[in-house]
Amino acid sequence: PERGPAESLARELGVAQDVVFLGNQELIQEILPMADVLLLPSEHESFGLVALEAMACGVPVLGTDSGGVREVVVSGETGYLCEVGDIETMAARAIDILTNDQLARDMGARGRKHAETHFARGPIVSQYEALYRELLDRKCNGGKGA
Numbered sequence: 001p002e003r004g005p006a007e008s009l010a011r012e013l014g015v016a017q018d019v020v021f022l023g024n025q026e027l028i029q030e031i032l033p034m035a036d037v038l039l040l041p042s043e044h045e046s047f048g049l050v051a052l053e054a055m056a057c058g059v060p061v062l063g064t065d066s067g068g069v070r071e072v073v074v075s076g077e078t079g080y081l082c083e084v085g086d087i088e089t090m091a092a093r094a095i096d097i098l099t100n101d102q103l104a105r106d107m108g109a110r111g112r113k114h115a116e117t118h119f120a121r122g123p124i125v126s127q128y129e130a131l132y133r134e135l136l137d138r139k140c141n142g143g144k145g146a
Contacts, residue, residue: 003021003023006021007019007021028053029053029056029057032053032054032057032059033057033058033059035054035057035059036059036097036098036104037059037060037061037062037079037094037097037098037104038050038051038054038059038060038061038062038063038079039062039063039090039094040061040062040063040064040069041063041064041087041090042063042064042066042067042069043064043066043084043085044066044067045063045064045066045067045068045069046067046068047067047068047071047072048063048067048068048069048070048071048072048073051063051069051072051073051079052072052115052119054111055072055073055078055079055108055111055112055114055115056111056112056115056116056119057112058108058109058111058112059108059111060078060079060080060097060103060104060107060108060111061073061078061079061080061111062079062080062082062090062093062094062097063079063080063081063082064081064082064083064084064090065081065082065083065084066084069081072119073111074110074114077107077110077111077114078107078110078111078114079097079107079111080093080096080097
């Protein structure tokens with residue numbers, strides 16, 4: 001939904017020739033690994049799926065310390081979390097990642113491992129199943145829990 005305003009801003013700033021707006025993509029797993037860093041400056045983010053996708057592709061994440069992003073990104077290890085609206089810190093962290101190849105590689109590797117360890121299908125499905133069982137038990141016991 002922000003594409004139009006973003007394209008206008010790129011034109012206003014004179015950088016439109018340097019910006020590519022890809023639109024919706026089916027094969028994100030082929031595009032994300034080409035990134036040096038994923039910027040996620042959202043004010044609100046329910047979970048941070050795009051951050052998790054980037055981490056699974058070995059891309060460091062630079063996001064805001066809000067909503068579900070903090071459940072995915074381990075600041076200082078898999079990327080950085082900055083306060084909402086703190087553009088100066090976010091820019092400095094981006095420069096840190098972009099100018100330090102070893103830091104970028106290490107964060108990317110730790111991000112991939114973190115995604116595989118904590119968000120793999122098996123453990124996540126098991127957590128959902130346990131939650132559903134708990135909710136069913138509560139309903140069967142008149143809302144009193146198991």
